[in-house]
Amino acid sequence: MTRDELEKRNVGENLDALMNLDPRGYGVCRILYAGSRAFTGEPLTMHAAQVLYESVKENDLVYILVGFVLLPHRVPEMDGTVSAMLLARALVMAFNAKPVIVCPSDSVQAIEKCAAVVGLHIYEDLDTVQELPLSMGVVAFTKDKAAAPAQAAELAARKPAAVVSVEASGANTLGVYHNAVGKDVTEMQAKSEALWNLLRTQGVPNIAIGDLGNEIGMGTIADHIKKYVPFTDKGECQCGCGGGILSATKADNIITATCSDWGCYGLMAALAYLKKDMEILHHEEMESEVMRVAARNGFIDMTGSLLPGIDGFSTRMNVGIVSLMRQCTAYAVRFSHNSDHWFGPVLAKHFFD
Template sequence: MADTTLITRLDTRLDQLVNIDMGERGVEHLFEAARALEGRSLIGAAADALMAVPEGGTVVLTTGSVSRAWITPDLGENDGPSGAAAIARALVLARSVTCVMLCEETLLPAIRKTCQAAGLFPVTLEQAAIAKADKSLATIVMLPYATDDAGGQAQAEMLLADLKPDLLFSTERVGRNEFGVYHSMRGIDYGMGRARVDFLFDLALERGIPVVAVGDGGNEIGMGKVADHVKAHVPYGDKCQCGCGGGIGAVTSCDVLVTAACSNWGCTAIAAAMAARAGDAKLMHTPDREALLLDTMVASGLINSTHGIVDDSVDGFPRQSHIAVAELCRTIVSRAL
């Protein structure tokens, strides 16, 4: 493992890279607020939390955003799935954990294909236990989550009891505001057909289970940690367009909040920081793998939500931007590898 002084410098550079506010969403304000609360690099804090998961432990992850449910609940966006897949891959390689991915049943096929393109074979919980015991296969478990409040609360209790997770990880997962409404970045009600996974994260926080969250707009799980700054600096942060009386900010908090101009970039940087800590380049989310996952998400029908079209841009940023971020993250941590 590289020395801690070098790791600290690399973490800071990763923070700076992924928080350039190219989309003009106000993420730099959220980064400054989260950084002040954390007292150190956000990317570094997230990587440390993930690397602290016990060998062979269990991590619950969530991502996926039903994007136009008033048209069809089968449509999801492409910011989130590739980043979550990159983190799950790094966790399996670094800590031999059982990764359990939660999302809407309608989005399971697309996210399953994305995880498989990242190198993880989707299996049942029972099959994952066998694979972990003989270390013969990198796996991931995919489970649907309830899309109604009562079901979401009941499933939260059940999953924590059954899985006993060591950590929960969320990226680009919309959470409800103080009035129970889930909003898009444009301030409209986005709750229909959406999994109520934030209830699981609230319960985990109550029980002292570590939670790491990644977001780019203020309406995601984890952003409750900087709620006042979302209201002050994010469009529709204080008043939405749906008439509920609140803003788009999610109320669910977290232990470690990672901000980024695009949530996938935050995950790419976290994987790089994990690789630096392990001294293992295999944990990296590489440019080639990013290109493969972008193509997989297009083939699976996930959309560039900003432009409302199925293509290999994410959050309106073109394909080469995402490949370049992966290359720059690799360059930043190369001295530690």
């Protein structure tokens, strides 16, 4: 291991630790991390950021799949969408790319309102997105399973450079979509995994971010999740299908975190480190403003509240996570070689081999 490899690894370890803080205390995030870390073999955030770093170039399309519609109000939740908007900005900052949010129709209006907060123009016409600077797109993906393959093929034909899924609902092996406690929510969800699966078969680099197991990509570590996470195995859901809540969809790269947004923040921070540009990761003020605008336009917290919150965590908590990620990563970027007299002796002891 070289000096730079050690620094990169430990920045990734910091970000992975921050995105898996467990204020609730029941440990699901740590269970998931054990499985996803074993699958990946290195810090998840830095590994996924490296995928984007190597795959995305100027003017490339990047699809961001997002949007979980919740009972009983039948409206989308904040988790996933907040970080998807900020990831769109990060992709423009890092690569001058063309991010496109793919979401349920329920999410489109709020996403269009949030675009201004992250400094981007937003269009539903993807030709316009590809033509104009500082632009992002939004596509409402069908909830009709029969119509999904045709829409997926149309979007895949545009040849995106990468696809990222953040808290996007995924069906189990029986084709049933579930909420966290095992109720059937199939009719409410966009069937965007048709696009995910098509792009993956075409070899498009992909990153799936989840926080429980019922999201796109979590089937990657299916055996681990079914063994340790409640409601995920056969017969454990409440809807009667008998299939459990675990998504059957797999991914080539996976991030798991306490909430999906935190995992996506870690991805952006790692990308900022790789590009040596901390402006890629948004500032604290932008985090809180995106949350407020999303809430004012109908997105709900996991609890059902219309007050700004992500999986039960307040604006203050989310701003704190972003702030710690910024500070830890910025220190490594700014003061990278101030401790060089330590790296050689540490490496000589071979702990990190």
